[in-house]
Amino acid sequence: xxxxxxxxxxxxxxxxxxxxxxxxxxxxxxxxxxxxxxxxxxxxxxxxxxxxxxxxxxxxxxxxxxxxxxxxxxxxxxxxxxxxxxxxxxxxxxxxxxxxxxxxxxxxxxxxxxxxxxxxxxxxxxxxxxxxxxxxxxxxxxxxxxxxxxxxxxxxxxxxxxxxxxxxxxxxxxxxxxxxxxxxxxxxxxxxxxxxxxxxxxxxxxxxxxxxxxxxxxxxxxxxxxxxxxxxxxxxxxxxxxxxxxxxxxxxxxxxxxxxxxx
Numbered sequence: 001x002x003x004x005x006x007x008x009x010x011x012x013x014x015x016x017x018x019x020x021x022x023x024x025x026x027x028x029x030x031x032x033x034x035x036x037x038x039x040x041x042x043x044x045x046x047x048x049x050x051x052x053x054x055x056x057x058x059x060x061x062x063x064x065x066x067x068x069x070x071x072x073x074x075x076x077x078x079x080x081x082x083x084x085x086x087x088x089x090x091x092x093x094x095x096x097x098x099x100x101x102x103x104x105x106x107x108x109x110x111x112x113x114x115x116x117x118x119x120x121x122x123x124x125x126x127x128x129x130x131x132x133x134x135x136x137x138x139x140x141x142x143x144x145x146x147x148x149x150x151x152x153x154x155x156x157x158x159x160x161x162x163x164x165x166x167x168x169x170x171x172x173x174x175x176x177x178x179x180x181x182x183x184x185x186x187x188x189x190x191x192x193x194x195x196x197x198x199x200x201x202x203x204x205x206x207x208x209x210x211x212x213x214x215x216x217x218x219x220x221x222x223x224x225x226x227x228x229x230x231x232x233x234x235x236x237x238x239x240x241x242x243x244x245x246x247x248x249x250x251x252x253x254x255x256x257x258x259x260x261x262x263x
Contacts, residue, residue: 004056006079013082016051016098020086022150025101031152033097034089036060036067038162045165048100049073055083058094067095088154101152104168106181109141112208114256115187117178119224120147120215121245127151128159129246130213135163137253143170143178143210145221175223182210189229192252193219194242196233200251203232205259213249 005013018024019032030050033039043049051074054061064075078086078096086096109115116134121127127149134142142164144151151169172178182189187210190203212228214220225231234243234251243251 002054002061002075002077004077004079005053005082006056008082008085013078013086016053017086019098020088022153025150025152029101029103030098031101031157032086032088032154033099033157033162034087034095034154035093036095038157039095039097040067040069041162042097042099042165043069043071043073047102047165050098050100051076053078053083053086053096053098055080055094060094089158102169104170106143106170106185108168109185111141113141114139114208114253115141115143115182115185115210116249116253117143117145117172117182117210117212117224118148118249119145119212119220120218121213122149122216124149124153124155125159126216126244126246127153128156130249131156131160131164131167133246133250133253135160135167137257139211139253140166141168141170143172145172145175145178147215175221179223179227189224189227190252190256191220191224191228191231192234192248193225193231194233196231198230198232200232200234200255203230203255203259205256209256211249211252211256213245213252216245 019028019030025031033042049071054075054077056077056079116139118127118130149156187208189210191212212220212224234248
C-alpha cells in the first residue's frame, strides 16, 4: 500500500513543488521527470531516485514494480489536483519521477573522444536537439557555459527524450578556466562561427577535440573565438546568412565523426 498525499500543505509536497523552477532545482539539487520511458532511462543510467509520484487511482499503479525493475524507489500517490499542479504537460502519463541532479568535474574526463561545449544556448528545444545529436554521435562529455538554458527545463527533457542521462554534464562559470581545462586535457579547440577562416570540411582532426557551438543570436563568446585552435565556418553556397544552431551543431559533430572514421 502506497502513502497518499492529498494536501497542498504537506511539507514534502511543498518542497518538491519548488523543483518546477530553475531556482528551486538549483537549490535542492533535484529535478522532475514525466513519462514511463524517460523514467526507465533515468534509472537505467544510474540517476539517483528520490521519489516516484503516481496519480491516485491510476491504472499504472499495479505496473510500478515492473517499471522500477528492482530499483529501490520510494513510491507515493498524489491526488489528481496535486498531481496536475506538479505536471508540466497537459496530458501526463500519471508518473512523476524526482531524481537527484548528478554533479561531475572535468577532472573525471578520461577519454579519447570529443567533448561538446555549448555556449549560452537560450532555446530549450535547441539545447535538447543538440544533446540528442551528441548522444547519437557518441559524445559522452558535454560542457554548458554560464547563461545556457537550464538542462533540466521540462522542454529540454522532452526534446532529448531523456537521452542525455548517460552523458557527463559539466558546468563552466568562467571562460578562462574552461579554456585552461580544455588545453590541459589535450583537446584541440574547434569553434564554429559564421566568420570562421576554415571551411568545415577542411577542418583538421588529429585527436580528440572540444567542439564549440554558441548562442543563437551572437554565436560563441569572443573569448572562445580568440582561443580556438580552429575557427570553422559552415559553407552556405545558397546565400543564407546563418543556420539554426542545432543544425550547425549537428554538422560540426558529424563532420568530426566522419573524419575520425576516415583519417
